[in-house]
Amino acid sequence: MESFQNISEYQNYWEMPGMFWNDELTSWEMDQASSQIYDSSSPDGAASASASRNTVSERNRRKKLNDKLYALREAVPRISKLDKASIIKDAIDYIQDLQEQETRLQAEIMELESERSEKDKGYEFERELPVLLTSKKTRYDHISDHREPRSDPIEVHQVSSKQWRYATIF
Amino acid sequence: MESFQNISEYQNYWEMPGMFWNDELTSWEMDQASSQIYDSSSPDGAASASASRNTVSERNRRKKLNDKLYALREAVPRISKLDKASIIKDAIDYIQDLQEQETRLQAEIMELESERSEKDKGYEFERELPVLLTSKKTRYDHISDHREPRSDPIEVHQVSSKQWRYATIF
């Protein structure tokens, strides 16, 4: 038995400019058709029923992972190729670019603030200082705290790496 | 023939706190052993030789993609689960957080700069202004120029993609 792969007979391309992964995304039509035979009267009983259930579950998992990867491709602005590995690679490079840019901008902000506070030594409280002075500690907390709290050491790894980045750059 | 999956007999866990994906990462030992039999004298000729070659090539591709995914997991600081789909999902969320933070930091920089230049209207040339005014163009170039030179500014490209994403997904 060849585990029927004649799905590719009617492969119309998923309407995108790059168009790999046509097979998986167009095979959703037979998902429901095959999801109804796993609990029906199979010729050899519960063994193949479990196999069929595993089959359809695996199909859903595979589709979900491909959707995630497709969403990742949309989140990254510069994509070199549409290959799966290239998508992940470009995402990694883009994340690193964003992280470097973040530290750069924070350094610039810190410099501007120190310059202003230094200048305000003889220029005190003439404009709206309190909102700007407390902005760095309080303003951006909601974007990092809406995630679930974790106890794993990965966050420690991250904090230490960020501190390490601060220690080296600044 | 069951396409021997007794590799999992000697599955020692890849030393990580989370430890899925043990199978693929510990199966590198038999890669070389099986990569030598695809061109040997197969009993049925070129058909199974092509299949074996496809097998070892697919193994390498799978391993490479897993390595990329592992690198992505290292690039993202906050990981909720070690599941493959969760890794990609967390990477997407992290990218969006970084993008929002970038625009926010740029807004703050613009605010600070406008404030400074406004303040300098009646405060001209009293301290070391020229080094500060040219700092944005010259000082941090060593951080950003060790990558390949990008022709278009990253800000413009990112803002447009963000607007597009807001239009489609949200």
Add this chain to the structure above:
DNA sequence: GGGAACACGTGATAC
């Protein structure tokens, strides 16, 4: 034709 990339079904394993 040969290599690269993909989807598929399946057995195995962890929770």
Add this chain to the structure above:
DNA sequence: TGTATCACGTGTTCC
């Protein structure tokens, strides 16, 4: 127990 995730080999398609 059942469910979810994974790696594997294989057939297929595209260049």
